[in-house]
Amino acid sequence: MRGILARCIRFGTRHRFLGCLGLLIGLLVLCGGVSVAATRLSPGSRDLAPVEQAEVNQIGTVVNDSLDPVDSYIEAMTNFDAQGMWDAYASSAQAQMSARGQTIQQLQQGLDRARAAGARINDAEQIGNYPLRDGRRYVFYIVSRSGFPPGGGDEELYFIFTTDPSGHILNVT
Numbered sequence: 406m407r408g409i410l411a412r413c414i415r416f417g418t419r420h421r422f423l424g425c426l427g428l429l430i431g432l433l434v435l436c437g438g439v440s441v442a443a444t445r446l447s448p449g450s451r452d453l454a455p456v457e458q459a460e461v462n463q464i465g466t467v468v469n470d471s472l473d474p475v476d477s478y479i480e481a482m483t484n485f486d487a488q489g490m491w492d493a494y495a496s497s498a499q500a501q502m503s504a505r506g507q508t509i510q511q512l513q514q515g516l517d518r519a520r521a522a523g524a525r526i527n528d529a530e531q532i533g534n535y536p537l538r539d540g541r542r543y544v545f546y547i548v549s550r551s552g553f554p555p556g557g558g559d560e561e562l563y564f565i566f567t568t569d570p571s572g573h574i575l576n577v578t
Contacts, residue, residue: 463530471531472572475544482548483526487513495573524552527559540570 417424474493481489491499491509526548533545544566551559567576 472534472542472544472566472568474571474573475546475566475568478566478574478577479529479546479548483529485516485520487516493574495569495571495575497569498573498575519553522552522554522557524550524557526550541575542566542568542572544568 413427417427478490478493481487481493487509490512494502528549530547531544532547533543535543535545537543546564546566548562548564549559550562551557553560565578566574567578569575
């Protein structure tokens, strides 16, 4: 094998054009062999899962399963309805809020003051819904609102809802 390689090198140095041509042909054969091997070893289309259409929102984010309690919370927040917001919480979260002295009446009073001052929810868009292994979910929303204290201007806020396996809200960040 060394002798053949040595003769090829001597021939290529004496006849440079033929040596370069031979080297080029050798590289093309090597690239072709690698391409054929890669094609045979790569997964075929039959090995891949079928493509499914997924629902997307206005900004193009995939919308997973919606959760009725979270949707109810957002709708109640848009309508300044404290009872609807309270009902979307899991009973354990309601108990924790009550233990801290928070009541539906206090929440409704704050919402009524904001509405009287001209506050409004302009838009609420779900941007994600991530399932956790234990059955809980993180649901992400962007809410566009205006007229809320302290500045009263337009603003966009993010909301991260942690829900229990039934979809009721455990926490809002």
